Amino acid sequence: MPTIKDVAKLAEVSVATVSRVMNNNGYVNQNTRQRVEEAIKQLNYRPNDVARSLFKGKSKMIALFVPDIMNPFFPQLARAVEDTANKYGYLFVLCNTDNDNEKEIAYLNALLQKTIDGIILVSNTIQVDQINDINVPIIALDRKINSNIISVTVNNREGASQAVRYLKETGCKRIAHIAGPKDVSSAKQRLEGYLDEVQSEEWFTTDYIRYGNYTVKEAYQATEELLSQHPEIDGIFAANDLMGVSVLKAAKNLGFDIPNQLSVIGYDGMELSDITSPTLTTMAQPIYDIGKRAVEILIEKIENSDKEVESEQYQVQLSVKESTHERREVDE
Amino acid sequence: MPTIKDVAKLAEVSVATVSRVMNNNGYVNQNTRQRVEEAIKQLNYRPNDVARSLFKGKSKMIALFVPDIMNPFFPQLARAVEDTANKYGYLFVLCNTDNDNEKEIAYLNALLQKTIDGIILVSNTIQVDQINDINVPIIALDRKINSNIISVTVNNREGASQAVRYLKETGCKRIAHIAGPKDVSSAKQRLEGYLDEVQSEEWFTTDYIRYGNYTVKEAYQATEELLSQHPEIDGIFAANDLMGVSVLKAAKNLGFDIPNQLSVIGYDGMELSDITSPTLTTMAQPIYDIGKRAVEILIEKIENSDKEVESEQYQVQLSVKESTHERREVDE
DNA sequence: CTGTAATATGTAACCGGTTACACACATAAT
DNA sequence: ATTATGTGTGTAACCGGTTACATATTACAG
Numbered sequence: 001m002p003t004i005k006d007v008a009k010l011a012e013v014s015v016a017t018v019s020r021v022m023n024n025n026g027y028v029n030q031n032t033r034q035r036v037e038e039a040i041k042q043l044n045y046r047p048n049d050v051a052r053s054l055f056k057g058k059s060k061m062i063a064l065f066v067p068d069i070m071n072p073f074f075p076q077l078a079r080a081v082e083d084t085a086n087k088y089g090y091l092f093v094l095c096n097t098d099n100d101n102e103k104e105i106a107y108l109n110a111l112l113q114k115t116i117d118g119i120i121l122v123s124n125t126i127q128v129d130q131i132n133d134i135n136v137p138i139i140a141l142d143r144k145i146n147s148n149i150i151s152v153t154v155n156n157r158e159g160a161s162q163a164v165r166y167l168k169e170t171g172c173k174r175i176a177h178i179a180g181p182k183d184v185s186s187a188k189q190r191l192e193g194y195l196d197e198v199q200s201e202e203w204f205t206t207d208y209i210r211y212g213n214y215t216v217k218e219a220y221q222a223t224e225e226l227l228s229q230h231p232e233i234d235g236i237f238a239a240n241d242l243m244g245v246s247v248l249k250a251a252k253n254l255g256f257d258i259p260n261q262l263s264v265i266g267y268d269g270m271e272l273s274d275i276t277s278p279t280l281t282t283m284a285q286p287i288y289d290i291g292k293r294a295v296e297i298l299i300e301k302i303e304n305s306d307k308e309v310e311s312e313q314y315q316v317q318l319s320v321k322e323s324t325h326e327r328r329e330v331d332e
Numbered sequence: 333m334p335t336i337k338d339v340a341k342l343a344e345v346s347v348a349t350v351s352r353v354m355n356n357n358g359y360v361n362q363n364t365r366q367r368v369e370e371a372i373k374q375l376n377y378r379p380n381d382v383a384r385s386l387f388k389g390k391s392k393m394i395a396l397f398v399p400d401i402m403n404p405f406f407p408q409l410a411r412a413v414e415d416t417a418n419k420y421g422y423l424f425v426l427c428n429t430d431n432d433n434e435k436e437i438a439y440l441n442a443l444l445q446k447t448i449d450g451i452i453l454v455s456n457t458i459q460v461d462q463i464n465d466i467n468v469p470i471i472a473l474d475r476k477i478n479s480n481i482i483s484v485t486v487n488n489r490e491g492a493s494q495a496v497r498y499l500k501e502t503g504c505k506r507i508a509h510i511a512g513p514k515d516v517s518s519a520k521q522r523l524e525g526y527l528d529e530v531q532s533e534e535w536f537t538t539d540y541i542r543y544g545n546y547t548v549k550e551a552y553q554a555t556e557e558l559l560s561q562h563p564e565i566d567g568i569f570a571a572n573d574l575m576g577v578s579v580l581k582a583a584k585n586l587g588f589d590i591p592n593q594l595s596v597i598g599y600d601g602m603e604l605s606d607i608t609s610p611t612l613t614t615m616a617q618p619i620y621d622i623g624k625r626a627v628e629i630l631i632e633k634i635e636n637s638d639k640e641v642e643s644e645q646y647q648v649q650l651s652v653k654e655s656t657h658e659r660r661e662v663d664e
Numbered sequence: 665c666t667g668t669a670a671t672a673t674g675t676a677a678c679c680g681g682t683t684a685c686a687c688a689c690a691t692a693a694t
Numbered sequence: 695a696t697t698a699t700g701t702g703t704g705t706a707a708c709c710g711g712t713t714a715c716a717t718a719t720t721a722c723a724g
Contacts, residue, residue: 001444003680014704019682026683027701049445050391051680053382055709070411070603075401082401082428091442094426096414110423112333113381216607245607252609271402275548276608277581335710346674351712358713359671383710387679671720678712686705693698 002043011039022047053115062118062298063093063111064141065104065126071214072242072270073287074122077142080291081120088299090117101125112136118298121145124184137301141294143185144311150301151311152294156186159283159316160193163237163265166281168197170324172235172263176208176226178219178247180239187214190239190267208233212243219243223250227262234262235324241266241273244280248323263324267316278322286314334375343371354379385447394450394630395425395443396473397436397458403546404574404602405619406454409474412623413452420631422449433457444468450630453477456516469633473626475517476643482633483643484626488518491615491648492525495569495597498613500529502656504567504595508540508558510551510579512571519546522571522599540565544575551575555582559594566594567656573598573605576612580655595656599648610654618646 008015013032020026021036028036039045053059064081066074082092093116095107104126111119118137128146131138140151167175177194180187191209198204210226212219219238223246227233236251238244244266248258256262258278266273269284297309340347345364352358353368360368371377385391396413398406414424425448427439436458443451450469460478463470472483499507509526512519523541530536542558544551551570555578559565568583570576576598580590588594590610598605601616629641 004682005680015681016683016705017703020703023682027703029702032702046441046445048386048447048680050382050385050447051709052682053709054380054386054680054711055682057709059382068411069401069407069414072404072407075404075407078426079400079402079428082426091425091446092427093423094410094414095424096411109378113378114423115380115382216603249607249609271548272604272607275577275581275604277584336712337710347711348675348713349673352673355712359673361672364672380710383679384712385679386681386710387712389679665724667722667724669720669722672718673716674718675714675716677714680709682708684705684707686703688702688704690701691699694696 001048002045004045004047006043007036007039007045010043011035057115058117058302059091059115060089061091061093061114061116062120062295062302063095063107063116065095065097065107065119065121065123067099067122068096069094072272073240073268076270076287077122077291080288081295084292084295085299088295090295090299097123097125099123099125101127101130105130108134118302120294120298121149137298137305139294139298139301141290150297150309152290152297152314153186153311154285154290154314154316156189156316157193157196159267159285160190160237160239161196162193162316162318163267163283164194164197166318166320167235167237167263167265167324170235170263174203174208174230174233175235175237176210176230176233178210178212178222178226178236178238178243180212180214180243182211184214187239194237212238212246214240214242216242216246219246220250223247224254227251227254227256236262236264238264238266241268241270241280241282244282244323245272245276248276248278248280259323259325265324269317269319273319273321276323281321281324282319283316284319285316290314333380334377336377336379338375339368339371339377342375343367389447390449390634391423391447392421393423393425393446393448394452394627394634395427395439395448397427397429397439397451397453397455399431399454400428401426404604405572405600408602408619409454409623412620413627416624416627417631420627422627422631429455429457431455431457433459433462437462440466450634452626452630453481469630469637471626471630471633473622482629482641484622484629484646485518485643486617486622486646486648488521488648489525489528491599491617492522492569492571493528494525494648494650495599495615496526496529498650498652499567499569499595499597499656502567502595506535506540506562506565507567507569508542508562508565510542510544510554510558510568510570510575512544512546512575514543516546519571526569544570544578546572546574548574548578551578552582555579556586559583559586559588568594568596570596570598573600573602573612573614576614576655577604577608580608580610580612591655591657597656601648601651605651605653608655613653613656614651615648616651617648622646 004015007018085092097103122142140149144151210222212222266280266282273280273282336347339350417424429435454474472481476483511523542554544554598612598614605612605614
């Protein structure tokens, strides 16, 4: 690998001049510039980013913490972050934390040693005091951490309410909820949104709430139990698509006819919801958009640290597919 | 952030001694070592990896190139690579290439400027001469690039043959294939494996081969056309699970009874194959294992560049689920 | 008691860039 | 003619580590 010295020698100038040419910085004579550019081309020279980083104290790298990229919600988010980071000249580092605080801290330290420029966190396990004293910009994505940490999220509560309202509109009279983990804010908010719509209904009972913990397996079991004990249920709102798919499957295996006898709606708007049969009606989150936006805000903070940026919240959108429909025939 | 100088000052030694303590390198008096360690602790000092990298010419980072992390095959692979990289003290960089050679080259250059220590490529678009002169260890994963580049793959051809043999064993008499892209080696090999088993059958016609290009949508269409034109087909081997799921869906929509009338087998062994109904029988690849192994080999090459390492090939394993079964009643 | 090896530590060069500063020269303003 | 300003370039310090080399002291063998 040629260094800046090699270029300087070939172009018969000092390294400072080469640096000026590369960075379009300070005065350089037109002839000199040409000589340097030719030398750069001739040697196929590329500046060493490590040396640059050392001097600047910036690495042009940002990291994304996610619980587990194998959860199909995160690839899209990761993709958005990577694309956007690249667009601004940043390298993207993916960190799977498994919701394990120790792993988070280990990553945090490793990244700080590499002078990472900024971090995007999808976390419900990080402690506020663990990131408060860090002088690297941090943004919470998908899940809020606390009010001091800027976040980009979607309005889960409202989205959940919308989902339940839609089920009502299509004629559902007994709507249950397969909830996510109790310690994940998005899951809590979706549960709240559900409750907002059903709590005052005379048919409502807390027994209509079952925990699937955002997993395929647990949601399947939860649904089996729910529907065996409550065959009167005619609508289920699953807190994410992964569980929605399980609901579909469990219900079908119990002989329920979807959507004629039972409507199912998920949450997230993942591709997954298109490959089942029937396809799964869902509340689509602007996943790519929030990932992209988080990076934009983060980079704004990185490159313009005095500028005050603010948290943003996005809306979900109803995406009607085959697992729900207008059910005129059930009119009581 | 404290530097090595701050530690040296506090411990009343030179920076060289601090460095020796940190790296367990050279002679250090027991008392001195203690003083230094206390100073490190007191200042919560962490060495700057950038400075280290600059001197050593190594970054302790490895990259993984994949076409698109949103394709559900890759998260597991990425996870394996990340876990294993971490285990050996390397940071993991994920690069989505979209099978776009320009993106690959752009990433390659960016990474070389960051003195990346090694690269794992899942690619069918990279040109051999584009990586031949690079003096950074490179390993091909999942797809071979050429015989000079060490690779970790699975035996796709044999796995495909096994899949077709299994369909035969369960009684299928007319077996079709939904193939992957013509320019992807794994897809080509799976097609070959299919042909190995059916080419000499008197019922075989090339019209039983349709291209789904590893995508949900195209596989759906291909299956619809195939089954409409050839209702006699009683077994379909899809070149990956993503397409297998589409086959399932298209066949069901056409009124085929699976598995009684039509058996379907996929390839990959993704979680996806468990959430459909019926669940999808598949040839499970040791995805995590090959990802892990690729990193191990790569790191061996990085840390011990003279050692000769060799390509490795793994076997797939039949994972029987609900989309196939012994069909005694169809005995002719 | 002397020579050699092991222990202990500091100084400074080095990795490959960036940039403050000095200096030279040309041009424009007074 | 003198001074201020703009242009062009090189020298060297700096970023924060690592390590070759020099030097000093101690331990031990002959």
